[in-house]
Amino acid sequence: xxxxxxxxxxxxxxxxxxxxxxxxxxxxxxxxxxxxxxxxxxxxxxxxxxxxxxxxxxxxxxxxxxxxxxxxxxxxxxxxxxxxxxxxxxxxxxxxxxxxxxxxxxxxxxxxxxxxxxxxxxxxxxxxxxxxxxxxxxxxxxxxxxxxxxxxxxxxxxxxx
Amino acid sequence: xxxxxxxxxxxxxxxxxxxxxxxxxxxxxxxxxxxxxxxxxxxxxxxxxxxxxxxxxxxxxxxxxxxxxxxxxxxxxxxxxxxxxxxxxxxxxxxxxxxxxxxxxxxxxxxxxxxxxxxxxxxxxxxxxxxxxxxxxxxxxxxxxxxxxxxxxxxxxxxxx
Numbered sequence: 001x002x003x004x005x006x007x008x009x010x011x012x013x014x015x016x017x018x019x020x021x022x023x024x025x026x027x028x029x030x031x032x033x034x035x036x037x038x039x040x041x042x043x044x045x046x047x048x049x050x051x052x053x054x055x056x057x058x059x060x061x062x063x064x065x066x067x068x069x070x071x072x073x074x075x076x077x078x079x080x081x082x083x084x085x086x087x088x089x090x091x092x093x094x095x096x097x098x099x100x101x102x103x104x105x106x107x108x109x110x111x112x113x114x115x116x117x118x119x120x121x122x123x124x125x126x127x128x129x130x131x132x133x134x135x136x137x138x139x140x141x142x143x144x145x146x147x148x149x150x151x152x153x154x155x156x157x158x159x160x161x
Numbered sequence: 162x163x164x165x166x167x168x169x170x171x172x173x174x175x176x177x178x179x180x181x182x183x184x185x186x187x188x189x190x191x192x193x194x195x196x197x198x199x200x201x202x203x204x205x206x207x208x209x210x211x212x213x214x215x216x217x218x219x220x221x222x223x224x225x226x227x228x229x230x231x232x233x234x235x236x237x238x239x240x241x242x243x244x245x246x247x248x249x250x251x252x253x254x255x256x257x258x259x260x261x262x263x264x265x266x267x268x269x270x271x272x273x274x275x276x277x278x279x280x281x282x283x284x285x286x287x288x289x290x291x292x293x294x295x296x297x298x299x300x301x302x303x304x305x306x307x308x309x310x311x312x313x314x315x316x317x318x319x320x321x322x
Binding site for chain 1 (some may be wrong): 178179180182183184205208211212215217234235237238239241242247272275276278279282284305306307309310311312313314316317318
């Protein structure tokens, strides 16, 4: 029998193939390392960590190491504008706390996360996994608009196809 | 003569078609409205504008209306942490100023801007056009990682293809 070589008609157009590729990208392929602080930290310590690690969003963990809150540059800027001394305010006063945190899992599709970032107007989601004792979530990564921008660039370079 | 209908072999694969589409997207298709403050504003006024307009980056214009500087949330957070009173510091002391500003034009390709945002680790570029008297740049838009994220989502929905 002759080997089957050459082009075969799949019934799909180029753009259908493209959208299928985009829809298959998982969070795990683009996640960054998370930056966390303890919920006992002060706002001042949180801001220092944010500058040292050069991130736009911090995740706050409780004494069990589980996700307790999220603080953005905007939250910290608002706090530092206030009347109170940032050395004396604990980060857990100003953070967004569970269960109001939007999070995602490594197995989620990047496209769904991109939708959430736009719809909820947030810059960053924690990537979590359920803790072994099932009492909370461990933070294992972060997904930002920078990660989505990287996916966009790689799509154009055919690296994901 | 028979009408030419059906599929034709173009010599291009689906992924080549995709990358060509991505490479053709222009800045103009995704630009947002810029938010500007006068260079005579104080840091405090700039922070208020940032919260009111809910943007991550402000553009600072001089008395001729030309682009003079850029200030990010990070710049304003650093300033508000300092010893000085933010009511008395002018924004033009802390802003990144010309000629150190990276800018782009409406006709630029979005993919090139995505590369610049990642390589230079910045969140936002002003979209400019040369002023009529050629003495500076007028700010006509802004491109952020949010805009790139929107392009990514629209690609998946076939809206750009």
